[in-house]
Amino acid sequence: MTRQTPLTLLSLLPGLGLIFIGGRFLLAPEIAERGFGILVANQGDFAFHSIKGIRDLFTGLLITLLALTGQRKALAFCLLLGTLIPITDGWIVLSRPEVTTSAVLTHWLTAVFCAVTGTLLLVRRAPRLSAGPQPGYVHVLQSAKDGEAISVLEMSVSPGVGTPAHAHDQFAETFTVLAGELHVGVAGQSRVLRTGESATVAPGQTHSFKNQTSLVCHIQVRIEPGNAPFEEAMQIYYGLMRDGQATPSGTPKRLGDLALFMLLSNSNMVGVARLVQPVFGWLARRAARRGRLDALRSRYVPTVKSDSRQMGGVNVLLVAALVLLGSGTFAQSRFSKNEVIINAFRAPSIGLEYRHRAVSIHGGYYLTNLTPNVTTRFVKVGLTGWFLPVGQRENPSSFYASLSYLRGLNLDYELQNAASAEVGFRWMVWRGLNLRLGAIALAAEGKDLKINPTPGISYSFFFR
Structure with a gap:
């Protein structure tokens, strides 16, 4: 890849x-x-x-x-x-x-x-791929929800994280190590999988795995036939890990959450532990009746946007596009002819921007917190329109609207394309120093529309 x-x-x-x-x-x-x-x-x-x-x-x-x-x-x-x-x-x-x-x-x-x-x-x-993605990373590459015959996921396995012996009776499971090492046990036989190596577990076959190294391991998991509840189980499991709701070995701290994970992932206990399997089944049903499963899905499982949510995102992008295209009308010839901008923070990105009259092109490294305490990283390029200059300065403060293309670099957006629309105000503080405050609407396929504030600080060089 x-x-x-x-x-x-x-x-x-x-x-x-x-x-x-x-x-x-x-x-x-x-x-x-x-x-x-x-x-x-x-x-x-x-x-x-x-x-x-x-x-x-x-x-x-x-x-x-x-x-x-x-x-x-x-x-x-x-x-x-x-x-x-x-x-x-x-x-x-x-x-x-x-x-x-x-x-x-x-x-x-x-x-x-x-x-x-x-x-x-x-x-x-x-x-280095051996460094792997961040702990708590999971991404569904191919989903049974889309009618695919095989579920394909990529995920990280942190040092010390693993599973006890268990079996799935609904599907076969194939582990492939993309970076790092993973200890896998299948039917009583243990082996170490290294980068590029795979192991397949047949339905009903007892297996376990654990990362016994000091580096995060990056793996791909194939489920055949595809299984949507298993996909949700992994998304919930890794979400709980990111939020500190799991032990260092990866076990959910709440017994009800563990029971729900076992139910969704079709994880069946083996050996003597099978005696308590009915108890976990009852705990899972009880947690589901109390709304815990719906709460976990709402927080951790990305949903396909409804038509109204999609149209809301489209409307935001269209409004920004109209403002961008019409920005020359509102510029009133008060902007300097050319401007080179060094952007040092979030708006529009950490990078460079070049403006000619009322339109600029920007590119750089964009960081944002789409969920609390979790940083999602993108590369971002786009166009900005400048309009409604304020004040009597030679280089006035003004409003702006941007349309951008983004490419995700980590977490659920890794290697995914996204588009954004942004509007805000730039305050020219002193000479070339300026501050920005705006809001961005970010849309990606299969993801809910995200709206975040976008503060920024920049320094500009102006040329007539």
Whole structure:
């Protein structure tokens, strides 16, 4: 499985930028040449513009493909060699009589970005899978709820966590270690599974497992035939672990929760312990009657959004899109022509942003708490519209609206695509220092719409 890092995903920025530039040279060559920084007397002949456009388009698609497929080394060399292009472009623009500071800076800042990103891609090692995901991680990759014949889950097994001997009579279970080591016992035979190794447990076969190492182990579990209650059992179990409602060995602290987990996961005791199986069955039914199962599902099991919830998320995104598209109307020409922003906190992300008049493009590393005390991480790129400037300053405070694409890096959003809409206000405090306060609506397939506050702090450099 290809795994992208924040660095490779951040490399999408030059790729997407080149796709935009190439398309603009093909479709709007006169506007494109002004943005490039050169005015050519061509009497309506745009043949060379089209030549440049198709080359930029190809280069942008190549960089985007390398970033999305996680080809770290090839991407690094492509970016490093590609710095020759914006460096040369900057010198050419600098030699022209119609030269502008913003045009030169745009080319040379692009060269710096590509050089730094390419160097970091070469010198920084990719994250070690043996470190595994965070403790308490579980993700359903393929669900019986969607009609799939096999349930496929990925999860972490923390050091010391394991299960006692048990059996499932409704399905076969296959463990595959993606990173780390897992001790597995099947029908009285014990073995150590290492990265890439698997073990299959037939229906009714006694088995157990435990992580006896000091590192979090990352495993994939396949259930055949697919079993939706088992999927829910794992989501509830790991949710209880994240909330501190389980012992260090992974056992739910509440007896009723343990009984519900055993019922949902079709875990049957073996040996002498089978004598108390009816007691746990009664405890599970009692907890369900008292509403505990519904409460656990509500808290830990992601649900498919109802039509009204989906439409609510769509409406938020549409409103933000309309504001973004109409932002130039409200700008009243009071913004500086160009702005480079270093974003140091959540809004819009930890990264860079470039604004031209009333529209900016941003990219970076986005952290948020979708659930209390649990940090979800994303790579985020998007567009922002600026409108309704406030005050008489040369660079005024203003409102903003953003549309962004996000790629999850951990927990339930790992390797998942998401979209967000954000609105807020930016207060220009002193010179380039500014504070932001807004709210974001985040939507992803199979997840409830999340709405969170987005405070931020940034520093801006303005160019006319």
